Amino acid sequence: MLLTSIAGVFGIAPARAEVPTQNEVETALTCQCGCGLTVHSCNHVNCGSGIPLKREIGEQIGEGRSLPEILSHFENKYGEIILSAPTTRGFNLIAWAMPFVVLAIGGLTVGVVLWRWRGATDADKSPVAPVPPTSASPAENELRERMERELRERDT
C-alpha cells in the first residue's frame, strides 16, 4: 500500500482515463532500433522501429484509448522491454520502491546519528559564559570574526 502511494505521488501509475497526447505515449515507449532512446527522441532517418511505432501510437490514440490501455497494448505485442520504465507490478515494483527504501533508511540513520551526536554534546556540555548580546546575528559575528582573523593574517 505504501509502495502504491509512493507510485501515485510521483505519477508512476497512470490512472487517467482520458486520451493521452502522442508525445506522452512516445515518451513512455522505447525505440527498438538499438539507439536506447524513447520513441519520441529517436530521430533516425527511416528508422525501422521508431517510425512504425509512432504510426501505431497515432492509431491507438485515434481509437480513443487511454494511456494504460495503449501501454498495455504495446506491452502485450512487443514485451515489457518496450516500456521505457518498469511497470508497477510484481517484481518490478522493487525497482521503484528500492530508492525510496534506501533513502528512508539513510534518512533515519542520519536522524539517529544527529540525535546521538547532539546527546553526546549535551552530556559533555560544561557551563559557558553567556555571550553578550549584540545587534548582529551570530552568523554576522562569525563572519566579522573571520574577517578580523584574516586581516590580522594579512597584516603580519
Place this chain on the structure above:
Amino acid sequence: MSEIGRLAIVLGFIVAIWGSAASILGGLRRDKALVASGTHAAYAFSALTGIAVLALLQLLLTRDFNVEYVASYSSSTLPLWYTIAALWGGMKGSLLWWTFILAVCNAVVQVQNRHKNRDQMPYVTATMLITGGFFLSLLVFVTDPFERLPFTPSEGSDLNPLLQNYWMTIHPPSLYIGFVSTTVPFAFALAALATGKLSDAWIRTTRRWALFSWFFLSLGNLFGAAWAYVVLGWGGYWAWDPVENAAFMPWLTSSAYLHSVMIQEKKDMLKVWNMVLVILTFALTIFGTFLTRSGVISSVHSFTQSGLGPFFLIFLGIILAVSLGLLVWRLPMLKSKNELESVFSREATFLLNNLMFVGIAFTVFWGTVFPVLSEWVRGVKITVGPPFFNQVNAPLGLALIFLMGVGPVIAWRRASWSSLKRAFAIPVFAGVATGVIALVMGAGNFYAIVAFSISSFALATMFTEFWKGMRVRQAMMGEAPWTALSRLIGKNRRRYGGYIVHVAMVMVFVGIVASSVFKIEKQTGIEIGQSVEIGGYDVRFDGIEDESTEHVEIRKAKLAVFDDGELLGFVYPEKRFYKKPEQPTTEVAIWSTIGSDLYTVLGTYDEASKIGVFQLFLNPMISWMWIGGFVLFLGTVVCMWPTYAERTAEATSRIPAGSKTTS
C-alpha cells in the same frame, strides 16, 4: 613500431609488478632501498606507457593498417585531429590511454611527495602501480593494441562517424582524467588505513586531487552532454544511458565527499564515512569501465562486447574486499569526536546533502543494473529509461539545490532561530518572488516553478554571502568595492570558490529544467522559399547545397532565421554520408542565444517537390548549462589556487630535512 609498443607494455607490466611488490615490502620492512626502487618503478612505468602511447600514435599517423587497431579505427582519409582522437576511440586504445593517464598521475604524485608522506608513499605507489598493472595486464594478455593482422588491408574501417566531432576529441580525455585521478585519493586513503596514520594528513594531501578529479568528471559529463546535443540530433543531451550513468555516479559520490570532508577537517567527524566515499568513488569508476567494456548492458556509447567483463568484476571485487577489509580493521582508530551542538547547523545540512548525493547515486546505480537483475530473476528483459530516472531523481535534485542554498548561510555548530530568520529573509523573498513571477508569466508546470524558486533562493544566499563579506571588508579596511570583493575571494579561496561552483551548478540546473519542461518541438516539411514559425522565430528554407570530399558527402540545408520579421542570420543543418563505413549522420545547426536555442535538424529532402523535412526545437535557456560549465571552471580554479601561505609551506617542504639554508 608495433614491436616497440608491445615491448613497452610488457615491460611496463613487469615493472608494475616489481614496483608494487617492492613498495609494499619496503613499506612493511621500512627498507628505504626497496621503497626507492618502487618509486623508480613508478617513473619507469610512466615512461614505458608513454612510449606505448607514442608508438600507437605513430602507427595511427602513418596509417599502418597491418595493425588491427589502426585498421579498425582509422582510414587514409580520416582528418589528422580525429586520427589522434582514434587513440581513445577504440577499446584497446582507450585502455592504453587510461593507463597512461594513471601513470602520469602516479609520476606527479611521486614528485609532489618526494619529501613528505614518506611512510604512506610506498602504499600509495603500490596501489597506483597495481591499478596500472591491472590495466596493462589486459593489454598484454587479453586485448593487444599492437596486434598485427596476417594481411594488410588496403584501407581502414575508419573511426565511427559519430565520434568524428570536436566534442569527442575532448570529452573522453576529460572523463578519463576525472576517472583515473580518483585513484590518487583512493591510494592515499588505503595508505592511511595500511599505516594507521589516520589523521587529516591524507585528506589535506589529496584535497586538490579530489577537486581535480571532480572538476574533470564535471567537465567530462558536460562535454558528453554537449556532444550528444550536437551529434545525436534528438534535441536533448542526456538520455540516462547506462554509460552516461556510469560517468555520473562517481561524480555524485565525489561531490558528496568534497562536502563531507569539510566536516572532518573542521570538526574531526565522519572519518569512516569519508573513507567509504573515497572507496566508493574509485570503485564506481572501475564499475563504469566494466559497464562500457563488458557488453553486459547495451548502450550506444559502449565499446564492442568483449571478454573483459569478468576481469573488471574480479578487480572490482578485490578492490572492495581489500579496502573495506582495511577499513573494518582500522575502525577502532577512526573514532570521531561526533559532537553536534544543534541539528540546525551546517554539519547537519552537509549530512543531508550527502544523503541526497548518495541517494541519487544509488538510484542511478539501481536503475542501471535493474534490467540485468530482472533478466536474472524473471528471465524478462525490461528497460529502465528516462521516465524512471527523472521521476525518482527530480525531487532529490530539488532537495539538493535547496540544501545548497541553506548550507552556506547556516552557521557551523549552532544556528539560532533569530539568526536563521535574518540570514534567510532575502533568499526566501527571492525564492517566493521568483515563483510568483514564473506563475504570472505562465509557467504552468509545478516542478518548474518549484525548481526556479529554489534556484533563486540558492542564488540569493550565495550572492548575499558575497555581498555581506564585501561590505564587512569595506567597513573594516575602507577598501573600494571591487578590491574588497577580490580580496574577500582571494583570502577565502576555498569558501568563495565553492560558492562560485554552486552558482555554476544552479545555472546548469536551471538550464536543465527550462530546456526539459518548456521545450517546443515541431517536425514539418518546408518547401524552398516557405517559412514555419516556432517559439517566436520564423524559419525560412532557402535551399539545399551538396558537397563531396573523398571522406564524406554532405547535404546541407540553408535556413534563414527571423525574429519579428528581422533577419537574424542563417543556419545550415546537414546530413552526412560517410564513405567508410557507409553511415549517415546528422549534423544539427543551432541558433543560440542566452534565452534559448533554435535547434534545427535536416531529416530528408525531396528533389521533385523541393520539400525538406525538418525537426525544429526551441530549447529554452540551454546555453545556461554551457555557461555554467565556464563558471564551474572559474570556481574550481579559485578553489585550487594555492594561497601565499600554502605556496610558502610547499616551498619549505621541498627543502630536505637537515640541509643548510642561508638567510
